Amino acid sequence: MLQTTLEKATVNDAEQLTAIMKKTFDFEAEKWLSNRDIIDYNIQPPGYTSIEMTKYMIRELEYFKVMYDGLLVGGIIATISGKSYGRIDRIFIDPEHQGNGIGSTVINLIEKEFPFVRAWDLETSSRQLNNHHFYKKLGYVVTFEGEEEYCFVKHIKQSLQPDSLLTNQNLSYQQFENSDLSHSEYYQVTMEGSSVSNSNVSHIHMSNCNLSHSKFQNINYRKTMFADLNLSDSEFIYVTLSGVQFTDTNLGDIAKPLVFNRCDLTGSKLINCDLKHVEIEKSDTSGMKIDNIPVEELLQLYYQTSKN
Template sequence: MSTLTIEKATMNDAKILTEIMKKTFDREAKKWLSEEEAYADYNIQPPGYASIEMNKYMIKELNYYKVIIDEIIVGGIIVTVSGRSFGRIDRIFIDPIYQGKGFGSRAISLVEKEFYDVRKWEFETSSRQINNHYFYKKKGYEKTFETKDEYYYTKQIKIPVEEENIVENKELSRIQYDNCDMSKAEYYQVNLKGSSFSNSNLMNSYISNCNLSHSKFQNINFRNSLIADLNLANSEILLASLGGVHFKDTDLGKENNPILFERCDLKGSKLSHCNLKDVEIQNSEITGMKIDNILVEELLEAYYQVIKG
């Protein structure tokens, strides 16, 4: 039997892992999607799956393991662990030429052993990928939710009763918590709709795979935070201090709705390797602004001289 191991991926692995991921998910798309559906199912072709920059981000910020068979990288498995107890398999991919030999199953088993404190694992897959449904059932996962396009699976890991410290399936709505120490608490599949957090210390909190639509964040200290892999379509950011903020590998979403900047101070900012097609700048201070190291003021002056002829 071939020797299979998993190791934490490094930036040096980003190129080969991107190539394998693209090859794997493109094959899945060809198998399960019609031409009209291409790029419409994010479980079959996840956002940024063909981007080396997305892979670098996941290597840096997530638990990204390369799957190795006899010293050859043949795939990857990416997991998110919230606190100690809850794990999510974000992506798993094995080079198509190595599929059907149990390597994916063995990789998942190794990840479960790596995070031995996790008591509940979860995974989402496309409703189209029938082979995935059988695969995860065989690994002990149970379907807990489904929509027309997506199946949601979970796996409960049994732990000794004496080690449990859990409040489960309780009705706790409309309770007020005042001056309570809830540090290092873990929340999983809880309904916090309509909840209010005020004058509280949420420093070093970790929020992942949560629905925060229609929420309000006001008077919040987000200093030195990481905000990544978000859907901010149709949102508003008002009265924000953006000093030192770095926007990278960002697009305008599927609808390609343009961004609108109004009354913003962007002095000293830099746009590099960006698509600025059809961008408009009106009634703005452009002193010292350059395009390809040429002063825009000089370009406009030359333009108006030509117009006046």
Template sequence: MSNISLEKASLDDAEKLTELMKKTFDEEAKKWLSPHENIVDYNIQPPGYSSVEMTKYMIEELDYYRVQYNEELVGGIIVTITGKAFGRIDRIFIAPEYQGRGMGSKVIQLIEEEFPQVRTWDLETSSRQVTNHYFYKKMGYETTLETEDEYCFIKRKEEPATNGKAVVNKDLSNSQYENNNMKNTECYQVNLEGSSFCNSSLMNAQFSNCNLSSSSFQNINLRHSLYADLNLSNSKFRLVTLGGVSFMDTDLGDAGHPISFERCDLQGTKIKNSTLRNVEINNSDLTGMRIDGIPVEELLEAYYQVKNKKPD
């Protein structure tokens, strides 16, 4: 399969890649999910897999590669590289009509060659996609977790870290670090439960595939940060400055719990191409607010004139 190659995807590829991903994952759903059970499996049909906007986000923020076969686009692979030594295969897809030709194996080989410094690769797949389990094991991956819904895999290179400073399989519980220089430190599969960070610089830090449940962030400078592909259901934001913040391609999750804004200054806010059914605005300053170009103040004035008009 020497005529297979990887090319960095661009925003011009977004629609075609989305179409191809949707076609591939929908075909997988037909193969592994019963139409009578109404099962949702996000490893088979990942969140946003049919969204062009999600594809654009991944092209801009992750390492997204086109899979080319004889100059034809036949698939894609998306990876997250954390630090220098750790990589995660987020998604890989080959068009159904090209599967079974060894392309997936070649793509895995090419992506590992693209990032030779990565010593550890991991990925997840559905427990239902048993052919994937055999495929990843053939590619040198080992199973680290098996649940009813998901299988997790990892592949480690045998070579040690090039800088000779790797600390592996050590119990450092209850340690304290004060006034230390730990720039460019990398952590993978590290248990930091209950840890605390105070008066420390975390500039340009990267967090991916981490569990931050029940964490608290107070008095934090998060300017110019990126928040994308997050599940913030039932979270609370209090005393937060949101100047210049953009919320795009956001929904209320499966439960559909509504967002609540109270005692907030939202001057100049714009809401476009959004669903605002059953939204309620009470006891708020609506000066200058417009809906479809019509001043809300005029709409309310007209409404109350009609409501208060005495019958002839």
């Protein structure tokens, strides 16, 4: 009998895993997206064709490659938050090996890999009706039905519940002052309208959260990582960006241009970037180079030629 196993992925697997992911999700798009102009990020998630995105997920998330009789046939990516909560971010099996029960085995294996997790969340496209049946068969329950996506959760029964667990409590309008909440976990908690000030929240881990319309003011974000975020139409005002790196970043589907206004970008580098239709106006470009050619010399040559 052919055996399905999980192995921790390494960056050396990135190219092969990306190729299988692309093949799988493009196969799903052919099946469920009759109009290829439709954008469905649950079928073709952001960065699914990017080897660099795969390397990021291998480094930062729980990324396992799926082995079927010793052959690499897919992958599963999970985010583990704290001690008790997990999220299946992506699962993909090469279409050539689908129908052999690999997917259901992989779900069971990832749950066994993290036996302390009491709740597993995941999302899938509303269009992928076979996924709905698949997850329900494995014990997942629908928590949200939308036009674009379905959300599922599976609660794993533990023999012993932690003494520190508070569930179904209404703590609205409470005030906590000079309190120690270190290493606490919050899952499916409503904190809308809450305020946190003059507090130590270093090393906090937030995943799959809705932070829309939030404000972050006078915050120390040194050595913080922001990854796999949607920051469309956001504003960064009076922000210090010393040493910050923007990698594998784009302007999204609407492609609204970035605007840097009154910014000091001395010594910055733009490498291997698409700069079509970029405009630079009323800016100090002294020392600036394009392909190692000084911009000042290019401008002088242009002005000299235009006068002749």
